[in-house]
Amino acid sequence: MLDKEAGSSSDGTSTSFWNQDHKLGISTDILIQLCKVAKHAFLAAFKEYKRHENACAESLTNNISSGVSCPTLESKVMKHSQAAxxxxxxFGTAWxxxxxxxxxxxxxxxxxxxxxxLSRLILSNSPKSEPTWSHRRWxxxxxxRSSSTQQEIINKESELVESIGERSKMNYRAWYHRCWLVSVSYMTIEQVIQELKKSKxxxxxxxxxxxCFHYRRALWLHRRFLSLNWIMYFCRNQLSETGESIFTNEETGIFIGNEIHLLESSMTVPDNKFEDxxxxxxxxxxxxxxxxxxxxEEGKWEEMLAVISEEAGALATADGNQELKLKCF
Known part of the structure; x- marks a missing residue:
């Protein structure tokens, strides 16, 4: 139909599509029209699917057949959403x-x-598409949840991000996806160390x-930001007699205890694991x-200084690093 509207050449060659060596090319002149048609076909199929789902829910007790099988409608939605x-x-609705x-x-x-x-194919053409990356994480x-091939998939994901980074410069969405693989603990310790080496x-x-440097950044500055906001919005949940916000010792104690535990764990990492x-x-x-x-500065937790200084001093003494000791104090 598109060729007919555009006026095909006499030899029957398509003016809208090009297909060679398993590659499909589409003329930019018809992309907008083609996209509109694809979206319309998807929305119509999705509307029919939801109508069928609602009818099935209402007729469960009456044992009434809808006349159209649900797998058929699902297949239509998946087919048309893929094209769109x-x-x-x-197109978030399709995802x-x-x-x-x-x-x-x-x-x-x-x-x-x-x-x-499918998402890999779409990323090959739209490497900075956030909905596509988000769908891939889902x-x-x-x-x-149930696959034993998880680590194999994670390795392929890391390779995918690296290959896309080669073709798509400053692709923060791709590198965030790689960072997400680390943050949700899908990677083993060995894989994380390998990630550091590869990214370096x-x-x-x-x-x-x-x-890439955004992917490798020191997270300590970000943790300051999070801690500051926690103190500002969660720790000050009581008011004094004058109406000023004050700290609650119990909540702040738990928070500080967790941070001290983080400090201790950061100081016990074997030096043969990381260069830094x-x-x-x-x-x-x-x-x-x-x-x-x-x-x-808030007038609380003065005793914490002695505890933290002791931890830092112990590290500097054990390490024999006088520069570190001076910086800590």
Whole structure:
């Protein structure tokens, strides 16, 4: 129909599509029209699917047949949503429709791996599409619940981000996806250490691409931000007689106890695991001193300074690092 409207050449060659060596090319002249048609077909199929679902829910007690099988409607929604997303990767409704269908039934692992292949294909054309990356994380969560191939998938995800980073510069969405794999503990300790090594090598070859450094950043500054906001909005939940906000000792005690535990764990990492062991220990100590100063300004937890100083001093003495000892104090 598109060729007919555009006026095909006399030899029958398509003016809208190009197909060669398993590659499909689409003329930019028809993309907008094609996208509109694809979205319309998807929305119509999705509307019919939801209407069928509502009818099934209402007729459960009456044993009335809807006349159309649910798998047929689901297949239509999946087919048309795929076409729409290949043309418009940020079409959130289509992604949500796929999640709805995939989560409503116990599907084999192959169904989710196929979904990973689809999102990978879409990312090859739209590498900075946040809805696509988000959908990929949802699929990984679904797979991780029952699959024994989780670590293999995680390795492939890391390779995917690296390959996309080569083609798409300053792609923070891709590197955030890689960081998410670490933060949700899908990676083993060995994999995290390997990630540090690989990203260091990659950063050396792409010094102008700060997205990788964002992935490797020191998290201690971010933790200051989180701690400050916790104190501002959660710790001050009581008012004095004058109406001023004050700290509650019990909640703050738990918070400080957790932070001291973090400090201790940061100081016991074997120095053969990370090259920047001393730097991390220093950052942990400085963070705790900063936190103590912040709390002292509020007139509370003066005794914490002695505890934290003792921890930092023990580290510096054991390590024999006088520079570290001076910096800590």
């Amino acid at each position: 997303l290949l043309l418009s990767s940020d 949500n429709a796929r999640k709805l269908i995939l989560s409503k039934q116990k599907l084999p692992l192959e169904a989710f791996t196929e979904e990973l292949r 699929i990984i969560k679904m797979i991780s 090598r990659w950063a050396g070859l792409h010094v102008a691409d700060s997205s 062991f001393q730097a991390q220990a220093l950052h942990a100590s400085v963070y705790m001193l900063w936190l103590t100063k912040l709390l002292d």
